[in-house]
Amino acid sequence: MPNLANLTTALAYLRSVVAGRLQVQDGQAETETNDGPAYARDGSPFAxxxxxxxxxxxxxxxxxxxxVPHxxxxxxxxxxxxxxxxGGDFPEFGGVRGNSHRGLLPTGETAQFVLAGDDLEKRLAVQHLLSPEHWLAxxxxxxxxxxxxxxxxLSGRLLLDPEVVEQLTSGTISKPRFSTDFPAEAIETELDWTDLVLHPSTRRQxxxxxxxxxxxxxxLQEWDMKKRIKAGYRALFYGPPGTGKTLTASxxxxxxxxDVFxxxxxxxxxxxxxxxxKNLSRLFDKAENKQWILFFDEADALFGKRTGIRDAHDKYANQEVAYLLQRIEGYNGVVILASNQRANIDEAFTRRFQSIVHFPMPRPEERLEVWRKSFPPQIHIAADVDWPQLAARYELxxxxxxxxxHFCAIELLAASATEMTLKRIEEGIHREFVKEGK
Structure with a gap:
């Protein structure tokens, strides 16, 4: 519990601040507590x-x-x-009751009372602290x-971001869960760059x-280039399915x-x-200042070309693209769009990409490398398997x-065999071509 010492100090400090305000309100004290912030610089997540x-x-x-309610x-x-x-009521203090929480939940009015009492000038200052323009918001x-x-x-509740709550309490921040408010899932991989076979120009980009x-x-910071260039990075990955776009983002x-979402x-x-x-707004608001990589797979559905306005549907569809363009430009993390065809993406986006990366169909020499890496070492490759010939003959x-x-290995296990023959591999290739409609 790395934050325990600072949390204990902070809660005692808050109690003294609130109690001091109540004493001033009752005439038991002349001035309130305003020393602070009180915390130890001990390297904890709180500090x-x-x-x-x-x-x-x-x-x-x-x-x-x-x-404190948390x-x-x-x-x-x-x-x-x-x-x-x-007993009795004390409306000056503010606060509301929750649906499940049985204690008192602080509101903006609570903050006004604790920090300003009846001082109108100070109350207006608190109102500014809780405005959308303040850095906290x-x-x-x-x-x-x-x-x-x-x-x-200011009768609304004080809402602390859940990730901030985690950082100030447990000291760890869990990844957001997939939900209607956050329609994204974290993607990870156990593979490494050595497992990914790409065209040399693609790898360079x-x-x-x-x-x-x-x-x-x-x-941006030390060289002070934030005045001249935007903080975020935007890239387009385009190419046929299965050429490594998602794995590259991971x-x-x-x-x-x-983190990649x-x-x-x-x-x-x-x-x-x-x-x-609205959905996009919730997504980007959640991702703001997190330095996440947002990966939009099959991005054509959202980033497609705008059309001429023939009816109200076209008008609002174009407004969606314009809004998305605005949010992507303002995002200070990394945005990667993936598409099968570059031409499908609206030019307004492509002009703002720092990188447009082509993931082409692998050439025979790249397919050869993939073939050699794909089978586990427990499988014995029969003498009739000619990897260069397979790579040159079948465009996959x-x-x-x-x-x-994967198919061949499963079939080999099912047959209680250990040798991979050319016939079995070609059966798997035929199956893959049928699946792809070739």
Missing amino acids: EFMARHEPTFAEYVLLLLAL VQPAFFSQLMAEHLPD RKNILQLEPVREGEPR IREIEHWITHSPTL LLGKHTGL RIDLSRVVSKYIGETE TGAGILNVA
């Missing part, structure tokens, strides 16, 4: 978060107010019981829950992307330490007007060759 963002006293208290559910209820031993760290029309905006991911912090993440476009694109934009993608090897 690293605070050192990275350097919150002011007021910002630190806001973070703790939003955090670690001490009865925190505010106990304070209210001490303040009102005979812009970085998706802390936001106010939207309220019904006509109700005071992939290395360029890897270099950008590795060295962009130095370029390997880029593996070797640069970035494959977007499920079936959950993003909606026939209802405005829903696609890397994924197609792997499918053949």
Whole structure:
């Protein structure tokens, strides 16, 4: 529990701040506590978060107010019981009751009371702290829950990003789960660059992307190039299915330490007007400032060419593309689009790509390398198997060759045999061609 010491100190500090405000309200004290932030720079995730963002006293208290229900559910209820031993209501304090949570949940009004009391100038300052323009909201760290029309905006709950809650409590951040709010799944691979066979020009371009991911912090921050170039990176991978586009995205993440998320476009694109934009907004808001690689597979469905406006459907479809273009340009991580055909992607996107990488059908020499790597060492290859001849004769993608090897290996195990013959391999090739409609 790396955050235990700092959490203990922070919660005691928050208690003194809130109790001090209540004492001032009751006339038992003249001034409230405003020293801080109080935490030890002990290298814990809690300390690293605070050192990275350097919150002011007021910002630190806001973070703790939003955090405390996650670690001490009865925190505010106990304070209210001490303040009102005979019971009663205290509307100045704000707060709401949740559906499942039985304690008091802090709102923007709670923050106003704790930080400002009845001081109008200070209350307006707290209102600014909770505005969408403040860095806490812009970085998706802390936001106010939207309220019904006509109700005071600050009556909304203080919402701390779940990943921030994890970092400040357990010290670890789990990957987001696939859901309607986050229509993407993390993709990983146990393979390495040596297992991926690519055309030399393709591999060279992939290395360029890897270099950008590795060295962009130095370029943007230390060399101060953020004034001249955008923070994110956008790339298009195009080529026939099975040529290594998804595996390449996974390997880029593996070797640069970035999480890779494959977007499920079936959950993003909606026939209802405005829903696609909402889905995209949730996705990019979640990914913002995370330095993730967002991988849009079969991107034609969302990034396709805009059409002439013939009816309302065309108008809104073009609006979706325009909105997506805006969000991709503003994203400070890596976006990779994958398509079978470059021509299918709208030119407005291609003009903004730093890299357009072609994944062609493998040549005979590349197919030869894939064939030799595809079978496990436990299998004995018969003398009639001529790998160069197979590679030259049958035009298959890397994924197609792997499918053949998989089928043949299973059949070999089922037959309790250990020797792979040419006949068996050609049966697997025929099966693969039938599956592909060749």
